[in-house]
Every structure is written in structure tokens, then in C-alpha cells.
Amino acid sequence: MAASAARGAMALRRNIDRPVAFVRKIPWTAASSQLKEYFAQFGHVKRCIVPFDKGTGFHRGLGWVQFSSEEELQNALQQEYHIIDGVKESLFRDANGRKAAQSQPVRFTPPK
């Protein structure tokens, strides 16, 4: 589950043209559905990924939100900070995605 979700995230990150926001400092109480719910106020959220660590059962506080249009993404980015469950989080356009993905490709070895 975690691996696949991360793969999904990778797919999002690689596509530079897609309106994807990278979210940091997500409180532990929130998972992808809470994120989706919250960001719905800025537009239609197509995908929302918050990978969980299977070893601990907690997520690492990072996630990706994909909107259906650039405009909606800009809506979300305009707000200086976002508060979900009382925790301020940082949100920014995943513009560095391409570079990061190419210089350090995350690799998955499929389970045998």
C-alpha cells in the first residue's frame, strides 16, 4: 500500500504540467481524505496522496494534492498558510519535481 501510493506520488511529481501541490507538516490526525476535504474549498481535488509508513502506522507529514486545473491550484497557493486540524502547513507548487525526480530517482524493487 505505502509503496504503491508513493508510486502514485511519483507519477504526479513527474508530470510538471499537472496542477499538483506538495503539502508539508500534515498533522498526524489528518489522512488523505481530510486533506481532500479541506482542499475542496479551492477547487476539485482529483487526487490526494498521503503515504503512510507501514512500519509505524503513521504518515510522515508529507502529501500531494492534485487539482483538476492550474487555476484551482493557484487558488490554494495564494493562501499564505493552511490550517488542518489546527496545524499550520506549508503548501507549494511541486515545481521542483522534475529535477528531483531525475537526479534522484526513487526505485522500487517489486516484492518477490
Next chain:
Amino acid sequence: MAALLRSSCWLLRAGAAPRLPLSLRLLTGGPGRPHAASYLPAARAGPVAGGLLSPARLYVIAAEKKDIQEESTFSSRRIASHFDWALMRLDNSVRRTGRIPKMLLQKVFDDTCRSGGPGSSHALLLLRSCGSLLPELKLEERTEFAHRIWDKLQKLGAVYDVSHYNALLKVYLQNEYKFSPTDFLAKMEEANIQPNRVTYQRLIASYCNTGDIEGASKILGFMKTKDLPVTEAVFSALVTGHARAGDMQNAENILTVMREAGIEPGPDTYLALLNAYAEKGDIDHVKQTLEKVEKSELHLMDRDLFQIIFSFSKAGYPQYVSEILEKVTCERRYIPDAMNLILLLVTEKLEDVALQILLACPISKEDGISDFGGFFLRHCVTMNTPVEKLTDYCKKLKEIQMHSFPLQFTLHCALLAKKTDLAKALMKAVKEEGFPIRTHYFWPLLVGHQKEKNVQGIIEVLKVMQELGVPPDQETYIGYVIPCFNSIKSARAILQENGCLSNSDTFSQAELRSEAVNGNLDFVLSFLESNTLPLSLQSIRSSLLLDYICFCLLLLLQCTIFLSYQITELLYKDGRYCQEPPGPTEAVGYFLYNLIDSMSDSEVQAKEERLRQYFHQLKEMNVKIPENICRGIRNLLDSYHVPELIKDAYMLVDSENLDSQKTVQLRSSELESRLETLKAEDKPIRDVLKHLILALCSQENMQKALELKAKYESDMVIGGYAALINLCCRHDNAEDALSLKEEFDRLDSSAVLDTSKYVGLVRVLAKHGRLQDAINILKEMKKKDVPIKDSTVLSFFHILNGAALRGEIETVKQLHEAIVTLGLAKPSTNISFPLITVYLEKDDLSTALDVAIDCCEKYKILPRMHDILCKLIEKGETDLIQKAMDFVSQEQGEMVMLYDLFFAFLQTGNYKEAKKIIETPGIRARSTRLQWFCDKCIANNQVETLEKLVELTQKLFECDRDQMYYNLLKLYKMNGDWQRADAVWNKIQEENIVPREKTLRLLAEILRDGNQEVPFEVPEWYEDEKHSLNSSLDSSSDSTTEPGLQKDILNACQLKQSKGKSIFCSNIFNIRTVVFIISPWCSTIYYHIRSIAETHIKGFTLNDAANSLLIITQVRRDYLKEALTTLKTALDQQQTPSGTAVTRLIQALAMKGDVENIEVVQKMVNGLEDSIGLSKMVFINNTALAQIKNNNIDVAIENIENMLTSENPVIELQYFGLAYLFRKVIEEQLEPAVEKISIMAERLANQFAIYKPVTDFFLQLVDAGKVDDARALLQRCGAIAEQTSILLVFFLRNAGKQGKVLSYWFRTLFENTKDVTSAKALYEHLTAKNTKLDDLFLKRYAFLLKNAGESVPFTEPPESFEFYVQQLKELRENSS
């Protein structure tokens, strides 16, 4: 030691002051006095008596990176960096929270053990952490931990010195551990370690903690016999001692005794007394004493008050806590101490008091979101505080808005600690508060059970979920429930059985995904094809599912390719799976990309054919992928080294042309002729012209480039102008640069130059006084939005500074104004620096200050404040100082002002004033500012100033003591002052600092250089480094690295200094600058700086080593004339240049054929040869070489022959080595010379029986790989083989690289001579060097040994000689 103690008992009986207790008698007695009086109160770093709360910061930032430029061994470097890492982690923790979490300490400890040999600093660091820094552990556990560390590290080879024993004692004191001091001393004696003053002090404290005055007195008596000073720390301990012995009267009396002994009771003593009262619950006396303290102008810190609070609460008087709490100032900087106290109280099960203190903490509630108090809640969870209390605390914290979500936080802690029951209760509370409970809250609990495959536990959690109304979803099943069971079927069965399967649909979905993940493709395929999907349309469309399918396809492709076609097609064609706009192209594209990405390169290479088939199959199926993804695939394939597959992958893209641009580079001469032809043919020449101009510019040919421009002006393009402008700027040609710029603008007013070209223009214009033009360029830069980089800003600074040094006030002012107002550079101290410089240079302080103030008002920066202040203080301009200070404190705050003033006073030697400043209450360490000043002191070699700084900052809050001492040591090292360095070692102990390895290393180095014994274990890799440093010097300058240079120069400096005439490190020219100058990359700068130095510093000279290095550098850069001059200067100053430098110079001269200058050098160093280790052969060889180079082969040979055959040879024949000459001649392929030399060597051998030259020649031939020539020579002159001594030396030197011809050698050598001893030596040498010996060699050696009647120490190769000869021949043929 114990014996010594006993024998000193009689001393105790001697004194007689009946009414005072034993120890006091000693103190009032005569001889003790002067000591006590002369000793200043000890640092307040460690409260000896109670010792509960964190003493001053033991740890300090270690962020500084190690400058390991030398190749040192891997493991030792790892240990060094590991120490820094450990230190940083522990220190960060202490800084942020005032404590070290147990887990962190454990982790650092484990890592230290795993990293192999722990350094003694590691051990010290870990031991020191086991005391009051672990408030979350019970006292016994802490000591146990310390013992575990002690034993384990000792086993691993850590060497303990007195500092470790002292640290252990400190831990005992802080943990109130009961032990026998006599045993402790015996243990130290056994380990052969001398206790020092600190040891005795702490032993006294330990006796006192148990109320054993008798024991304390014994040690005290012993200290007295040893003439050790009695410090305040001892008195404070005695206060505690008497109090714990139940004798408050005498505890109070100690203060009187102290005064009589000449020590005024300080805060530590009062604190001991206060704690003593608090332990008795005597609030009245506590209050009285506190008042007394206030009146006596002593200052108790919050940390001290916290100790009193703890004493009250632990003794069972929590009712008095609030009264003390009122006195706490609640400054923010004491928060770590408060946290520490809170945790300690929780550990002691005094949670209610802890909460009381937490609530009193000064937390800013401005933004309302910053939470505080988590550490308290977390520790309560760890300590199993009842859930009712916990929820109550949460409510309180929320009410006063200290924490916004305390319940959720506590729940998080409970989940992390896997406390299911507590978590359940907390979740209920959360629900009651009206917050939702989410599925993933349960995952951490499930993970815990899943790891142990605890089915019962899983079921329990699932039941709790049901109970709380949170049904498990797909993720819960897949991620955390199903993996716990053997199969999905059994999971379904068991869950159903236990009534945990309320929603079967969710479970089915989970089942599908789970199967997909496991690669059960049949299941997935049948599922996808079946029309009766158990899933809603929504979830199929969910791209997450698509990801799963891709994922299993990857697996599948590894085994059966067949199914994957089917599924890829299904994905592509079946509308159900790709309804969204990006459509199937993208989905399949991603799939392919991920497919390749997920395979390793070797896998891709192995499956190349299969992938190709797959691509073709997809092509036939008419599957298309987007171009950008294909490019990604191409990159992947490229990185996997299977570019052949790229074209196959590209088939899947709609054909699109790649633009391929060819850039042709031609030389300037070719370009020129081409230009003319084109012109003659009347064809467009712009492009060629541009290239030609660029080529000329790169050749720095300004004249020609300008001519060319004038000739073909109409055909000039932007690029050509840009290059030309830059060229003119480089050549300081302002006129042409400006007119070119104008033409450039005329050509295209919107064109933009490079940033660096604009900067160059500004520089050259400003320099030539064309201020307005320069400003216009700046304006244009702004208008055209030229990108400004850091280097640009730096260039601006240099332009301004240059003008400032020239004293051009207007230029500096206007340019600065323009740069800043245009926004080309943000106003900064750097950029504004020259504004002040220009006035300081003119000694106009008042204006300088005004300008600085003006800068601050305009740009919020204060450039060169320190310099201004120093000058003001020197001149005694009180009014101006006042003005400056008022201004600084108003603009930048009081702290900055205080530091400014502090540094200025220090700098000007007004230490009393400096002391007053740094003792201002509330001032805290600013590490960057302190480091700035330290660096300044070191750079200027201000020993006294730096010592004062270190001394005065001792009590400074949060001061990085180790770093301060490190800086001090750096300076001592520079001056070779081991006595002062030794004093630092004692101070470090007393201040209870964990020195970093670099500090210890530096200290050890200083002590060793001063031929002193090092009293501690030096961190290991120092040795390696030193070794490699030396070796790098030995191997001369070819591999001279910077540390090597630095070391060399440092040594040289010290040498010089001992002679008392070093001006090398005077003032502005510190070592580092000189190293920088002489480093081989900047010898041009060297001249520049030296000329400044010579004009500014009276009698500035470089010393021997520096000059030698300079010569080497100059030779390397082919500045032979300059090198000669340097050598001459050095010799004129009675310096001794190094042999290497002279040799290098001679060799370079020889290669140039410069016979005369070789002679000049020979005359210059005449008489010095022996002292610098220069052989006469150097001159003979090189003179001959130079002559040969000048085609005077016969002269050269004649000279040599004459020397060899003369009756009084200059050099004994066996030392007459011509190898260098031979090698050079062979290397340079001077064939006629080789031939003549060969003839000469043979003649010498045959006619005069001088075999050395011919043998050398033979060996050089072999060395150069001319085996055939060598063989021929050997045949002509068989005597070579008899020169075993020469040959053996050669072998041993070259054994490593000569493996190929070894056997051949061996035969020539040993078969002719049958010299078994030499053969043995050679064999042993080779095996010791791990040289791979071929079978032929071994066979021959064995043969030789057998002939000599000796045993063969290895298995003799079984086949015949011929076999191995053949084998080797084949091998050689194959390899060539």
C-alpha cells in the same frame, strides 16, 4: 591512595579549635588561608550539592564541518565525524529541551559501540550525559546506564583519563548514588590515574551528600597536605554536609568560616543553604535567606530557584512551591530548565507540582497556534499517569490556550507507546470533546500486533474500532490486517468467526487489491473481465487502482510476457479504465516508464530482446505513448547503457523531428581567410566575423580585434560587440569600451550584455573617473533587468572598495547610492563597508559615524561599527561613543549594542569596562559574533585580547566553551606556546566541558611540539593524518596539498620565532593568508600582496620554507627568472632553501638547456650542499643534460668520461649515479645522445672496468620498457649481471611495477651468480609487498634453492620450465 589518606589523619588531629567541627578547624588554620584567599570563586557551572538541574550548557554546537583534506583512513575519519554527529545530536537536544531523551542517548551509545573503537571524547560525552540531563529516568536507572557505558566502552578499548573519572563522580553526585569514595580512589590508583583537585572536590561533595562530615574532612585534610586550593565549591558541599548530618547550626556557620578564609559566599553557597532549609520544609528561613541574597547583590537564577522547588516537593512540602514560583522571573531562556524540572517531577511521580510549574511557564500566546506542554504530556504517558489525571491536565492546558489539541497529542503519544488501553480511553475522551476519530488512528496499534503476528491483538483492536463506530476500510485491511494472517481466506474466516466482518464489500475490495499486489494476475484478469464487478465504478476509475495493475504487470513481465500484452491492451482499449481526459496514451506511457524504471540496468540488459519484442507487439496493437514520456524512457535506457532499445521505444511515438544543431568551431586564421573569401564573393560575412572576433578576444588580441571591427563595422553583430567591450574592459581601455557600448546600443537598443560585462564596464569607467557614465551603465542594468548574482555583488564591493582606498569620496558615495537605490544590490554591511572606509582612511571619525548612522537609517545596516568604535575609544571621544551607543541600542537592540561595546573595549585593551559589559544581566551568548571576534584575534595574533575574551565569557549564558578554548588553542598553536595550552587543559576540566576531538587533537599537537607529555588519549586519526602530512612533505611538492603547506609553514614560523626574528606573522599577514598566497594557483596575486606587505610592514620578508615553496611554485609555472631571484634573495638573507626547491630549479634549467644559470645556481649554493642535502650529481647530471639539449653531446660525454676516469674523482664511483640523465635522455627520445651514451658506458665498462654507468643505463632501458635494447646490451656486456648490489636495489625499488619482467630479471641475476642470499632477500621483499609472482619465477627460485641444498618454502610449480615460458609468452601475446 587510600594509604596516603590514612597517614594524613594525624594532621587532622593537630589543629585545635574546640567549638567548631573538624573540617572547619582545618579551614581556619594558618597555612590554608593564603590559598583559599587567592582562589577566586569557582564557576557556578555545577551546583555540587543538590546537583539536580542541568548545569550550564555542557554541549555546544558542533555544526562546524571538519576540514579533512588529507587522505586519512576511512574508519578513523568515520569515528571523527561520528563524534561530531553524536555531539551535535545531544547538544541540539539539550539546547532545545534542556535534556537528553533516553532513546537518543541509547542510540548514540549503540552507534558509538557499533562504529568500532570509541574515542575517549565519545566516552566522556556519553558519561557526562548520564546525570541530570536525563530527567526522564529514575536516579538508579541513570547510574546504571552510566555504569553500562563505562564498562562497555572500556571493553571496546576506550582509554580513560582523569577527566573520565571526574565525570563519573559528577554523575554519581547528580544521581545521589551511594558509593564508597575510598573504593573509588583505590580504583583510580589501580588504573594508575592521579586524582586532581576536581576529583577531591567531588569526593568531598559525595561524603557531604550522605552527611558524612568525617569522611569529607579526611579528604579535605589530604587536599591541604597537597597544597591544593580550597574553593567555594568545597564550602558549598560542607553546607550540605552539615545540613544532612542534621546540624543546621554548623551549616550556617560555614558562611562565616568562608568569610574568615577570605572567600565571600557566592550564589552556590547560598543555594546549598537554601536547599538545606527546603529539605527541612523551613519556608521561613528560605524566605529570609532569599532576602539576604537579594540584599547582598548576588543574583540567583531561575535555575537555582527551580532547585529549591524540587527540594521542597521531594521532601514532601509541595504547599510551598507557589511561594517560590512567585520569585521566578520566568524569562524565556530558562524554559529548558523549567522543562527539565517538570520532567523530573513527573519521574518522581509528582505530576501535580509539575503541572503547576508548566502553567507558570512564560509562553507567548500571540499567534495562538504554537503549542507548549507536549513534553509533559508525553512523559506522563510514559510514566503511566492515570488516564483521569491526564484528561484533566489536557483540559487545563486547552483552557489556558497553552496547547490547542492536547488530547490528540496525548493520544499520539499513547499510540507511539502502543498503549492500547490508554489510547482507547483517550479516543473516547476525544470523541466526547466532539472531535472525529479516524480509521488511521488505529493503524499504529495494528502495526504493533502485526509485527508479532498477534491475531488476538488484531481482533481486539478491530473490536475497539467497532465499539467506537469506526469501521475498518480497505487500507486497514490490506495494510495492517491481512498481512497478519497466512492467507486471505483464513483472514476472512477468522474475522467472520469473531464477528469483526461487518462490511463484507470493503473486505472484497481489499482482497482484490491485495491479490494484485501479490502478483496474482489470473485473479486480476478474471476480475477485470467479469462484468459483475463487486466494486463501484468510482473505485475502478480511481487511478490508484490503475497503479496497482501497473505494479503487478511489472512483476508479470518478469515471468510470462503473454498475459501482460493482454492486460496492457485491456488497459488501453477498455474505456472503463481510462475515461479521464489524459486518456489511455498517458496511462500506458506511465506504465512503460515505470516498468523500465523498476528494472535494474542489468535486468534491462538481460531482457533487452524481450523488451524489444514487447515494444513491437505494442506497436502492432497500435498503442501510442506521449513524446515527453518517451524522452524519459530514453534517458532511462541511456543510463542503463542500452541505447539500442531507444529507437524501438520511439516507434511508439508519433514521428517528430529532433532538431540537431551543428556547431562548427574553426580557428582564427581559418576564419580570417574564410572571411576574406566571403567578402570577395560578396556573401554575408556576419557570422564568420563574429566568430573571428570571439576567437581574437579569447586570444586577448585587442588591437587586432578593434582593427577588424573598424574595417567591417557594418557587419558587426551584437555578440561581437559584447565580446569586444569585455575585452576592452579587461585591458583597462575605458575610451574604446564606452564608444563600443554606444555603437552596441545604436545597433540594437534593446540588447542586453552579460552581467559580468556590465560590471567590467562599471569598474573601468569608475576607475577612470567617468562617474556619470558608470552610473548610466548601472541604470541600464536595472532597466534591462540584468540578473544579479552573489558574485556580482562582490564585484560591486570591490569596485567601491578600490575607490575608497584611492580616497575618492564622491565616487564611492554616488556609485553606492546608485547601486543600492537601483536595487542592484541589497543594502548590506559589505556593500556599504567602503562608505565608511573612505572616511576612516582619512581619520574623519565624526563623519564616519554620521555616515554609518545614515546607512542605518536608510538601509537598516551598520557597517564597520566595530572599527569606528575602536577608534573612538582610542581617541577618547566620549560624546561620539555615547551617540553611537544610543543609536545602536535604539536601532538594533541593547544586546547588539552591548556586544559592540564589549568587543571594542576588548580590542582597545579596556578589560575592566569589557567585564562590566559582559556581566550585564540578561546578556546571552551569540555564537556568530563571538566567533567573529575570535577569528579576528587569531588573524591578528592578539593573544591577550583572546585570553581575556575567553575568561570574561566563562559565565556567559549558552556560551560554547569548547569552541572558545579551541580558538585560544589555535592561537597558542600558532605561537607554539605549550605552557599556556597546558593551563587550558586544566581549565577545561574545572569548567566541566566535553572537549571536541579537534580541541584535544590540537592541544596534544601543541604539547608534543613543545616536547611535553600528553595527559590524555589523543583521538586516533590524528596519527594517520600526521603521517600523511609528513609523507606528503617527503614526496616533495608534486603532491603538496594545502594542509601540508600549512604545516610546513607553521613549523617554519615557529622555527624562526624561536630565533627571535619572525616577522612572518606580523599583523595583517597571518599564516592562512600566506598559505593562500603561495598555494600554486595564485602566485600572481602573491606579487601583488607582497608588494603591499613590503610597503606596509617594516622589514617584511618571507622565511625559508615560504621562499622554498615559492621557488617550487615559480618553477612549476615556468617563471624561472623569478625563481632564481627568489633563491638569490633567500640566500642573501642567510636563509637555507630546501633541497627540493633547488633541485627543481636546476632540473627546470637543464630542460631549457640553460647551462650558464645552472652554474650560477651552483655558485650560489656552494658550500650549502650538505646542509640542504644536495648531491653534486644533481649538477653533473643536469649540466650534461643541458649540454645535450644544446646539441653539445660530445662535450657532455667528454666531461663525464673525464670525471669518471680522472685520478681524483669528484665523487666516489659507486655514488656516481647517472640514472637521471639516462632516464631523461631516453624519455625525451634524444636518439643520437642515447647512442653515444651507450657507447660511452660500454667503453667505460670494457676499458676501465667501471660498471656503474652501464648497469644504470641498462636498468633505465628496462625501466623504459626497451627490453630488446636492454637484452642486446646485456649480451654485449655480461658483467652487468654481476652487479648484484645495484640490481637488487633497483629491484626492491621497482618490484611493484616490474612484475612483467621479473622472471627475466631473476634469471639474469641469479642463474649467472647463483647468489642465493640475494634471491632470498628479493623473494621475501616481494612476498611482503604482496606482489603476484608468476609460476616461472617460483620455479626458478625453487630450482635455485634446491641446487643450494635448501628447502622450498612453497609448493613448487609441477610443470617444466619450458611449459611456463610458453605460458608466459602466450599470456603476453594475448595481452598485447
